[in-house]
Amino acid sequence: MSKTKILVLAMALLFSLNIKAQGMPVYDNTNFISLVKQLLESGKQTAEMIKSVKFLKDAKEAIEKVSSVVQQLRAVEEIAQNNQRLINVMQNDLQDILNSPYIKPEEINRIAQSFDAIVQNSLDTVDFMGEILSSDNLKMSDAERAEVLKQKEQESKEMVSNITTKTKRYRDIISFRKMQDKVNNRETNY
Secondary structure, X not given: OOHHHHHHHHHHHHHHHHHHHOOOOOOOHHHHHHHXXXXXXXXXXXXXXXXXXXXXXXXXXXXXXHHHHHHHHHHHHHHHHHHHHHHHHHHXXXXXXXXXXXXOHHHHHHHHHHXXXXXXXXXXXXXXXXXXXXXXXXXXXXXXXXXXXHHHHHHHHHHHHHHHHHHHHXXXXXXXXXXXXXXXXXXXXX
8 A cells, every 4th residue: 555545544543533532423324435445545645646747847847957058159169259349450450550660679579468468368368267167176056156156257258348449448548659650750831
């Protein structure tokens, strides 16, 4: 006999004894059997509800895992896009800045070092991100991993903002020096 059936029969027996102990009229066997059948049916329904609750709990956990993985993938995608922006800046804008005749030779090394520091930080982020995603040595849950990746995504956005600001500043310097050169070297027709 299953535990549920034994439990239901025990409850029915106690219920029946409780009714007798209180001075209630004793029911005939037909009513008692009907009561036991109702209790058994109620027990079955309760067991089904317990199974449904467990199924829903498992489904919720599966959805949370998928949601966490999707968040991780979005963060990784955003970091990859930001790194691509950094590479584009390094390939195009930085080369233009360094090749400009309005940048002084002593400034070239300082400019290159400031951009290099940002790129090195970006590469460190990519290495760290690879370590987080591929290693179980860190013993992180999916939620913790997603949180760390979100932080790295924010740092990546800040790097893009930083490098954009630096690029704009150097372009403004070049533009100012270019204008200054034109003013200083213009011909006067007096």
